Amino acid sequence: MATILLVEDDELVRDMLAQMLQRASHHVLQATNGDEAIDVLKIAHPDIMVTDIIMPKKSGITLISEVRNKHPDMEIIAISGGGRLDPTGYLDLSESIGAAVSFEKPVDKAALLMAIDLLLQGKSETTSQS
């Protein structure tokens, strides 16, 4: 079980993903945009942040670049439908600035949960080594 910060502006998608993660026994914190996520990160220390890229107020790209250095222990997963542009462009960019893995929407449920498990596994190995 891990604490996951889910950042997604679309309420339907956010609620669905939250339920999916909760069903996989994760504790889910929610934010509707980058600004809200920054506020959540002031009081909480999630293991993983799953963030959408195209969002109002503060985009996922800005959010990743701002939190990457402040929260080096937190793994980041980027998801995007790409808006009017090809999502691979945004997703490549998100990985280059600090996301561990990225997915194009619609994200395959099994792939997302597996990625979370692998990242958590990697974190625990790093922690036990140190």
Place this chain on the structure above:
Amino acid sequence: MDPQSQPKLTKLNQELKYRLRHWLPGIFALAGILLSIIIWSFLIQNEYVHQRFVTSLKSALPWIVLVAGIAIALLGGIGIRLLQLMHERSATLARIDQNYKNEIVERMRAEDTKQKLEIALLQGQKLQAIGTLAGGIAHDFNNILYAIIGYVEMARDDVAEDSLIHKNLGKVLEASKRGQDLVSRILAFGRRHIHHEYQPLHLKTITESVFALLKPTIPASVSIDIIGMTDDYLIVGDQTQLHQVFVNIVNNAVDAMDGEGDIKIIVSRILANDPFLNQFPDIDNKNYYRIDIMDTGHGMDQHTMERIFEPFFTTKEVGKGTGLGLSTVHAIMQDHQGGITVTSQLGHGTTFTLLLPEYQSALNPEEKEHGYHTVSGR
């Protein structure tokens, strides 16, 4: 008659006319003098004529002859000059008239071309706007479908696998995934210009590989002939996209012929100054390849033709066509700096005309011999 002797005869004819015009006053004068002599001879030999009149006439004769000669000469000269002026004036008027006629025809042609260009430009802008709009809608719709799929998957996990609810939720998933497929097509239409490798290609290779691909799916009762294709026709483009263009048009042709008929593909090279290019907007001053794909199908009416490249416009039955095929083809042709037009008549088949720019370096024999470098597209 020897055709070369024709100009010589014409020149001789003109020379004769010129000389006659200048000699006529003299001829008239001579004729006047001769006539006077004849009258004079008649008068002196006629015994019934009063002797006194003859005497006075005799004394006045030199003057009469002189005056008559001068009068005839003058009148003849003036008349001829007037005829000459009239002729010249008529020729000038005819020339002006012809010039006006030519100008009117030219203006009408220019107006027609302008009108065609405006329509094509408007059509292009409309397609671009629809593409942008469709891309935006598709993105939001993608999110909605993603939510539906996610919820349905979770709901399915909560019910027994052999239950009717599980089965029905499976149908919802199936329908949603079909929707997702459609969305990905729309998004692909909006994003078509991204991530495409443009490189020099042999037009012949493209058509050959397309027809090898299509052959198993085309009924034997449909014949396909390619006319005018040569090995040295080179273009710059994305092979996959160009395959999509040919496959789409040929499949539409096969559908329009109800599985029976002839498809002719006529390829030709169009030089930069060819007036044929005037009907295409955004055309550069370069050589192009023209590819006419003609079918003997049922054709289409004017209204259908005007909307044929619009996204989501289809004449096929519900579920058989997305209405994105030809709009994508249109977009691909624009991305390739080419063009596409359609001509059709109900009951008389349809012709799609594709225009692709010639690869400029094709004229460089060294490069032609040693292969080509990859170039990036727009």
